[in-house]
Amino acid sequence: MLEKNKLYTIWVYLQAEPLFWLTLTIGAFLVGDYLYKKSKLNPLVNPVAISILLVASILIATGISYERYFNGAKFIHFMLGPATVALAIPIYKQIHLIKKETTSIFISLIAGSLFAIFSTYFFAKLMKLDIEIIYSMMPRSVTAPIAMGISELIGGVPSLTAIITILTGIVGASFGTFALDILRVKDMTARGFAFGLASHGIGTARAMSRNETAGIFAALALGLSGVATSIIIPLLFKLINF
Amino acid sequence: MLKSIFIIFLFQLIGESIQKYFELTIPGPVIGLILLLISLILTKSTKNIFITKTKEEITTTSNFIIGYLSLLFVPIGVGVVMHLSYLENNYIEVLGVIFFSTVLTIGFTALLMEIINNQFKKHARKK
Known part of the structure; x- marks a missing residue:
C-alpha cells in the first residue's frame, strides 16, 4: 500500500513539471518517426499525426487537461518561431x-x-x-x-x-x-x-x-x-x- | 552553437517588435526570416572571418532545428485533438471540405508551376 502511495506521490509531482511532458512528447515523436521511416516514408504514416494521437490518448487515459500538458510542452512549441x-x-x-x-x-x-x-x-x-x-x-x-x-x-x-x-x-x-x-x-x-x-x-x-x-x-x-x-x-x- | 541561437532569437525578436509596432498581420518570425535572408544576401561576398564563421555556425544550427520541424507541431496538434468538440456536429462536412480543397489545391498549384517552368525551359532552348 505504501509503495503504491509513493508511486502516486511521484506521479503527482511529475505531472506538474515540464520534464515529464517534454520527455513524453519527444518519445511519442520518436515512435512516430520510427514508424514513418520503417514504412519507407509512406505519406499515410505521418509522424506528426501518430505522435499527436499517442500523446492525446495518454492525456485522455490519465484525465490530464490539455492546458496542464501544454504548460509543460510549450518549450517545444516555442521553437516554432526560431525554426521559421x-x-x-x-x-x-x-x-x-x-x-x-x-x-x-x-x-x-x-x-x-x-x-x-x-x-x-x-x-x-x-x-x-x-x-x-x-x-x-x-x-x-x-x-x-x-x-x-x-x-x-x-x-x-x-x-x-x-x-x-x-x-x-x-x-x-x-x-x-x-x-x-x-x-x-x-x-x-x-x-x-x-x-x-x-x-x-x-x-x-x-x-x-x-x-x-x-x-x-x-x-x-x-x-x-x-x-x-x-x-x-x-x-x-x-x-x-x- | 550559442552564438547562432542568439542570432536566430535576435532576428525573431526584431521581427516580433516590428510586427507589434506596425500592427502587421504577417507574424513576427516570418519578418525575422525575411530580415535574416536579407542579411545573408548583403554579406554574401564578405571576406571577414568572423562573419563567415558565424554564417557557418548558423547553417549547422538551422539544419538541426529544421530537421525536427515536424516535432514542433505536436504540442499544438494535441490541442486540436483535445478540442475537436469545437466542430460540433460538422465533423464530416469540415473534413470533407479540407480533404477535397487541400488535395485539389496541391494538384492545381504543382501542375500550373510545372507547366510554366517547362514553357520557360523550351523558350530558353529555342534561344
Missing part, C-alpha cells in the same frame, strides 16, 4: 534557383492562393456549413498564426481556424503525394511549392523529409503564401460580398 527564422538558411542556399523561377513562383503563388480560398468557399457552401465556420475555414491553408489573424479580421472564430489549419496540414502531408503522383508532376520545385502553399508547416516538414529542393520550395511557399493570403482575403472581402 531558420528557414532563411535553406532559402538563401537555393537563391539561384528561386531567381531562375521568379515568374512561375509569382504566378503559382497568386493562382494557388486564390484556388485555395475559393475552393474552400465553394465546398463549404456545397456542404451548407454556417457562414461563421466558412469564414473560419477560408484562411486555413496558411500557417496557423497568420490564419488566426485573418480569421479574426473577417469575422471567423480564431480557435476554430487553428483546429482547421492543423487538420489541413496533416491532410496535405498525408494525401498530397498521391495527387501529385496521379498528375505525374515530376518537377521537385513545383511539388514542394504546392505542399508549402496548400498545407503550410506540416506540409513543408513532409517535403523536407523527402527531397531537399522540394523542402526549400515548400518553405518559400509557406512564407510567401502567408503574406499573399493576408493581403488577398481582406481585399476580397472589400470587393465581393461573401
Whole structure:
C-alpha cells in the first residue's frame, strides 16, 4: 500500500513539471518517426499525426487537461518561431534557383492562393456549413498564426481556424503525394511549392523529409503564401460580398 | 552553437517588435526570416572571418532545428485533438471540405508551376 502511495506521490509531482511532458512528447515523436521511416516514408504514416494521437490518448487515459500538458510542452512549441527564422538558411542556399523561377513562383503563388480560398468557399457552401465556420475555414491553408489573424479580421472564430489549419496540414502531408503522383508532376520545385502553399508547416516538414529542393520550395511557399493570403482575403472581402 | 541561437532569437525578436509596432498581420518570425535572408544576401561576398564563421555556425544550427520541424507541431496538434468538440456536429462536412480543397489545391498549384517552368525551359532552348 505504501509503495503504491509513493508511486502516486511521484506521479503527482511529475505531472506538474515540464520534464515529464517534454520527455513524453519527444518519445511519442520518436515512435512516430520510427514508424514513418520503417514504412519507407509512406505519406499515410505521418509522424506528426501518430505522435499527436499517442500523446492525446495518454492525456485522455490519465484525465490530464490539455492546458496542464501544454504548460509543460510549450518549450517545444516555442521553437516554432526560431525554426521559421531558420528557414532563411535553406532559402538563401537555393537563391539561384528561386531567381531562375521568379515568374512561375509569382504566378503559382497568386493562382494557388486564390484556388485555395475559393475552393474552400465553394465546398463549404456545397456542404451548407454556417457562414461563421466558412469564414473560419477560408484562411486555413496558411500557417496557423497568420490564419488566426485573418480569421479574426473577417469575422471567423480564431480557435476554430487553428483546429482547421492543423487538420489541413496533416491532410496535405498525408494525401498530397498521391495527387501529385496521379498528375505525374515530376518537377521537385513545383511539388514542394504546392505542399508549402496548400498545407503550410506540416506540409513543408513532409517535403523536407523527402527531397531537399522540394523542402526549400515548400518553405518559400509557406512564407510567401502567408503574406499573399493576408493581403488577398481582406481585399476580397472589400470587393465581393461573401 | 550559442552564438547562432542568439542570432536566430535576435532576428525573431526584431521581427516580433516590428510586427507589434506596425500592427502587421504577417507574424513576427516570418519578418525575422525575411530580415535574416536579407542579411545573408548583403554579406554574401564578405571576406571577414568572423562573419563567415558565424554564417557557418548558423547553417549547422538551422539544419538541426529544421530537421525536427515536424516535432514542433505536436504540442499544438494535441490541442486540436483535445478540442475537436469545437466542430460540433460538422465533423464530416469540415473534413470533407479540407480533404477535397487541400488535395485539389496541391494538384492545381504543382501542375500550373510545372507547366510554366517547362514553357520557360523550351523558350530558353529555342534561344
